[in-house]
Amino acid sequence: MQARANARTNRQWQVARLPDSGGLTGGGLKLSADVFGQGEVDVPEPGAGEVLIRACWFSPDPMNHAWVRGMPGKFDPIAIGQPMKGGVAGRVLASNHPDWNEGDGVTGFLEWQDYTVSDGTDRLGAPLQRVPSGVPLESGLATLGMTGLCAWLGLTDIGRPQPGDVVLVSGASGAIGSIAGQIARIAGARAIGIARGRAKCDLIASLGFDAVIDASEGDLAGQIAATAPDGVDVFFDNVGGPMLDAALLNLAHGARVVVCGATAHYDGPTPVTNHLMLAMRGATMAGFFYFDHVARWAEGRRRLGEWLAEGRIREALDIAEGFAAVPDAALAQFEGRAAGRKLVRIAEDPFA
Amino acid sequence: MQARANARTNRQWQVARLPDSGGLTGGGLKLSADVFGQGEVDVPEPGAGEVLIRACWFSPDPMNHAWVRGMPGKFDPIAIGQPMKGGVAGRVLASNHPDWNEGDGVTGFLEWQDYTVSDGTDRLGAPLQRVPSGVPLESGLATLGMTGLCAWLGLTDIGRPQPGDVVLVSGASGAIGSIAGQIARIAGARAIGIARGRAKCDLIASLGFDAVIDASEGDLAGQIAATAPDGVDVFFDNVGGPMLDAALLNLAHGARVVVCGATAHYDGPTPVTNHLMLAMRGATMAGFFYFDHVARWAEGRRRLGEWLAEGRIREALDIAEGFAAVPDAALAQFEGRAAGRKLVRIAEDPFA
Numbered sequence: 178m179q180a181r182a183n184a185r186t187n188r189q190w191q192v193a194r195l196p197d198s199g200g201l202t203g204g205g206l207k208l209s210a211d212v213f214g215q216g217e218v219d220v221p222e223p224g225a226g227e228v229l230i231r232a233c234w235f236s237p238d239p240m241n242h243a244w245v246r247g248m249p250g251k252f253d254p255i256a257i258g259q260p261m262k263g264g265v266a267g268r269v270l271a272s273n274h275p276d277w278n279e280g281d282g283v284t285g286f287l288e289w290q291d292y293t294v295s296d297g298t299d300r301l302g303a304p305l306q307r308v309p310s311g312v313p314l315e316s317g318l319a320t321l322g323m324t325g326l327c328a329w330l331g332l333t334d335i336g337r338p339q340p341g342d343v344v345l346v347s348g349a350s351g352a353i354g355s356i357a358g359q360i361a362r363i364a365g366a367r368a369i370g371i372a373r374g375r376a377k378c379d380l381i382a383s384l385g386f387d388a389v390i391d392a393s394e395g396d397l398a399g400q401i402a403a404t405a406p407d408g409v410d411v412f413f414d415n416v417g418g419p420m421l422d423a424a425l426l427n428l429a430h431g432a433r434v435v436v437c438g439a440t441a442h443y444d445g446p447t448p449v450t451n452h453l454m455l456a457m458r459g460a461t462m463a464g465f466f467y468f469d470h471v472a473r474w475a476e477g478r479r480r481l482g483e484w485l486a487e488g489r490i491r492e493a494l495d496i497a498e499g500f501a502a503v504p505d506a507a508l509a510q511f512e513g514r515a516a517g518r519k520l521v522r523i524a525e526d527p528f529a
Numbered sequence: 530m531q532a533r534a535n536a537r538t539n540r541q542w543q544v545a546r547l548p549d550s551g552g553l554t555g556g557g558l559k560l561s562a563d564v565f566g567q568g569e570v571d572v573p574e575p576g577a578g579e580v581l582i583r584a585c586w587f588s589p590d591p592m593n594h595a596w597v598r599g600m601p602g603k604f605d606p607i608a609i610g611q612p613m614k615g616g617v618a619g620r621v622l623a624s625n626h627p628d629w630n631e632g633d634g635v636t637g638f639l640e641w642q643d644y645t646v647s648d649g650t651d652r653l654g655a656p657l658q659r660v661p662s663g664v665p666l667e668s669g670l671a672t673l674g675m676t677g678l679c680a681w682l683g684l685t686d687i688g689r690p691q692p693g694d695v696v697l698v699s700g701a702s703g704a705i706g707s708i709a710g711q712i713a714r715i716a717g718a719r720a721i722g723i724a725r726g727r728a729k730c731d732l733i734a735s736l737g738f739d740a741v742i743d744a745s746e747g748d749l750a751g752q753i754a755a756t757a758p759d760g761v762d763v764f765f766d767n768v769g770g771p772m773l774d775a776a777l778l779n780l781a782h783g784a785r786v787v788v789c790g791a792t793a794h795y796d797g798p799t800p801v802t803n804h805l806m807l808a809m810r811g812a813t814m815a816g817f818f819y820f821d822h823v824a825r826w827a828e829g830r831r832r833l834g835e836w837l838a839e840g841r842i843r844e845a846l847d848i849a850e851g852f853a854a855v856p857d858a859a860l861a862q863f864e865g866r867a868a869g870r871k872l873v874r875i876a877e878d879p880f881a
Contacts, residue, residue, distance in 0.1 A: 417805065430821075436807045448800025453769065455788045456816030463815075464808025469782075 187220045188523075189290035190235075190261040190503050192245055195254075208242055208511055213261065213504040221294040228305075229271040230283055230293045235521045236264030236318045237507035238352075239438065252301075260288035262300050264323060266314040267293075268528050280528045282308030284317040289503065291524065303471060309482060314526050319492050319518040320356060320485050321478050323467060328356035328413075329477040330470050331435040332364075335463045336411040340365030343405045345424060348415030348440055349386065350377035350493070352518035356481075357413045357437075358386045359490045366411070369404055371397070371420065377516050384491055397423035408432065408458075416440050418447030425451035428458040436464035440513070493517030500524075539572045540852050541642035542587075542613040544597055547606070560594055560863055565613065565856040573646040580657075581623040582635055582645045587873045588616030588670045589859035590704075591790065604653075612640035614652050616675060618666040619645075620880050632880045634660030636669040641855065643876065655823060661834060666878055671844050671870040672708060672837050673830050675819060680708035680765075681829040682822050683787040684716075687815045688763040692717030695757045697776060700767030700792055701738065702729035702845070704870035708833075709765045709789075710738050711842045718763070721756055723749070723772065729868050736843055749775035760784065760810075768792050770799030777803035780810040788816035795863045845869030852876075 193214030223229040241263050247254030255262065265287040269277050274297050277283070284306045285299030298304055308317035319325060331353075338344050344361035348354040349370025358368040362385060370381040373392040381389050390400045401409065401423055408429030414421050417439030424434070434455075441447040455462055484490040495517040497506040502521050509515045545566030575581040593615050599606030607614065617639040621629050626649050629635070636658045637651030650656055660669035671677060683705075690696050696713035700706040701722025710720040714737060722733040725744040733741050742752045753761065753775055760781025766773050769791030776786070786807075793799040807814055836842040847869040849858040854873050861867045 421804070430818075436804060438808070439805045442805060446802040448802045449804055450798040450800045452773070452788060452801055452804070452814070453791045453794060453816070455814060456790070457818060459816060459818045459821050461813060461815040462804070462807060463813040464805070464811060466782075466809060466811045469811050 185220045185292060187218050187290055187292045188500050189216045189218050189288065190214070191216045192255045192257055192259055192261055194257060196242055196245060208507055210504040210508060212245065213507070214258075215501075216258075218260075218290065220292045223271055223273050223294045226274055227294045227296050228269050228274045228277045228283075230265070230267045230287070230295060231270045231524065231527055232265045232267040232287070232289070232291055232293060233522065233524045233526050234266040234315050234318055235289050235503055235523055236266075236322065237503060237510060237519055237521060238264060238323065239440070239510055241507060260290055262286060262288055264318050265289065265293070266308065266317045266322075268314070268526065270527070277305070282310075282312070282314050282317060284308060284314075284322055301468060303468075306474075306478070312482065312485070315494060315496075315520055315522075316485060316492060318520060319352065319494060320481050320490055324352035324518060325356050325481050326474055326477045327437060327467055328353045328360060329481055330465055330467070330473060331437045332357050332360050332411070332413060333477075334470075334473070335435045335465060336361075336413055336433050338364040338366040338411050342366040342410035343369065343408065343429070344411040344413065345369045345371065345401065345405065345409045346386075346413045346415075347371045347420045347424070348438070349381045349389075350516050351415055351440075352515075353437055354413065354415050355381070355384055355493050355517055356490060359384060360484075361411070361413075362387070363484060363489055369401075371416075373513065380493055380516050384493060392420070398426045401427045411435065413437060414439075417442055418449065421449050422451045425449070425454040428454055428460045430458050430460075432458055432460040434460065434462035436462060495519045497521045537572045537644060539570050539642055539644045541568045541570050541640065542566070542855050543568045544607045544609055544611055544613055546609060548594055548597060560859055562856040562860060564597065565859070566610075570642065572644045575623055575625050575646045578626055579646045579648050580621050580626045580629045580635075582617070582619045582639070582647060583622045583876065583879055584617045584619040584639070584641070584643055584645060585874065585876045585878050586618040586667050586670055587641050587855060587875055588618075588674065589855065589862060589871055589873060590616060590675065591792070591795075591862055593859060612642055614638060614640055616670050617641065617645070618660065618670045618674075620666070620878060622879070629657075634662075634664070634666050634669060636660060636666075636674055643852075653820065655820075658826075658830070664834070664837070667846060667848075667872055667874075668837060668844060670872060671704065671846060672833050672842055676704035676870060677708050677833050678826055678829045679789060679819055680705045680712060681833055682817055682819070682825060683789045684709050684712050684763070684765060685829075686822075686825070687787045687817060688713075688765055688785050690716040690718040690763050694718040694762035695721065695760065695781070696763040696765065697721045697723065697753065697757065697761045698738075698765045698767075699723045699772045699776070700790070701733045701741075702868050703767055704867075705789055706765065706767050707733070707736055707845050707869060708842060711736060711836075713763070713765075714739070715836060715841055721753075723768075725865065732845055732868050736845060744772070750778045753779045763787065765789060766791075769794055770801065773801050774803045777801070777806040780806055780812045782810050782812075784810055784812040786812065786814035788814060792865070847871045849873045
């Protein structure tokens, strides 16, 4: 073991400086490339009860921003010079843990470095998740990972689409929105996706959404009204701001608004003025914090895994290649350049 | 009958012109006195199955504004020269209806005139409501009327306070807020009221709220944090805008936000920027439309009636005297001059 590990290089992305931000509410969320600094550390040795993981994929999520800065009661801030953390998919290279074998596919919230050891839990204290045999590692971060589970949790537990409902999804070409719309269709609802620009709209259409609205054409409220003349039963919102305002004006009676994200906030505060429509339409708007719902993850992974295997959910992946691509891939999300699930392949799957 | 009715004068408040407004969402809601015009009509005669009602109290509600302009699918606009409609409490003077007797106390959504006939339903098609014997007519519009029921419905069905919860009420000196806070205390919660200025804050304190925040002292978010250091479990919001933003920053995990009204909108659009806190705190924000919950009214009236009789709910009434006082009483609500339930006494109770 010792010799093999030492022969390896363990590259690491670190926090070089804290991102400028007023936080998730109102202050803007923009990352910049100089937040990321590259370093190199020793390849760790798995001790008793530990596994050595070879990372193959990193997941640059908007939440990385919050993780760097910390969230009171949830995460401590990451100190300058310490490793960046985020979603990682990889393979178990060596295991002293009874639940894990060499070659197992694994995902978790871990340091962004080539090689990591774990006692079976990730850096949030959650159990490492197994990527089922036959499923590509990247699907463990996409459909079976945080973004797929966010789509499933938000739509299933808050949106609760019924057959025949109209489900409107903003940011529909994104990692979460693209899955949410497909789950809505599986539930028998009519899925309408909103995205900005022809390419993203074409992507949504290719995933089977029933209708597509191009936000770059303006008049969001009018476009939604024309596409959903009887109103929107479920609005799955990844955008906030004027998008949310336009959807609020078009809610059907008893509608449910799922507050999943707010990309509109990345550039600063984006107010909403139509919240009183919740009263006018007897509607509900609710958010969920992913890490509060650990108990639901297993069921979500099982359902999503079945739908993926049956071809009822298709993954739209936006893959960046190579360790050096991480900062730009993270920025791409904040700049609207990602279409589908943004992932960075930092190494080939050694067991593929 | 004929002779007696003809001897009376039947004054009527009419819609003289439509109020300026962009509607409930964003356009401002301000009434002006010249929206109201006074007229006089014949005293109607109750036909077969009808009752003749002597109106004693009018209820100038913010919703009157919407009623004048109409609400798609709910109310047609009131035409120029037609009678204003709103909450009315009065006495049955004559009855050809099997359910009603002379002297019965009655409330309903009716024309604002001295004498009205009804077939047992009001102008929204809802049954006329009986004011229980021994209860003053004005309580039929206050605690047992729309405002009391809105407080009960919103708090009970959406807020769902548990013993020990912190319930924050904005516009707490108002018709709805003052009742909502008292219901929260009956449920075993700690009730914090927010109002603007010393007089209104003193009013809240006199109703038994556990703590009072004076909005005129500024730093709403800081004041809420200091008063509810463990967060707000239920926010019953009558204000919207910066008030809602401040409360959103202070939600406890799993909090419920009741969207009851938005007085901040009376002067124009008042944006909210912190809605993403719903996701951070796994919180729910929901509104309700009073007229959708007719099936719950009877239970609400029964409970509120018991609490009123037991002295567990005290009414804060802000009474304007005389038929001519109607326009100013309506404007007072939009200008923040009302403290408690604003009512206009247009005639003495003939059976008091």
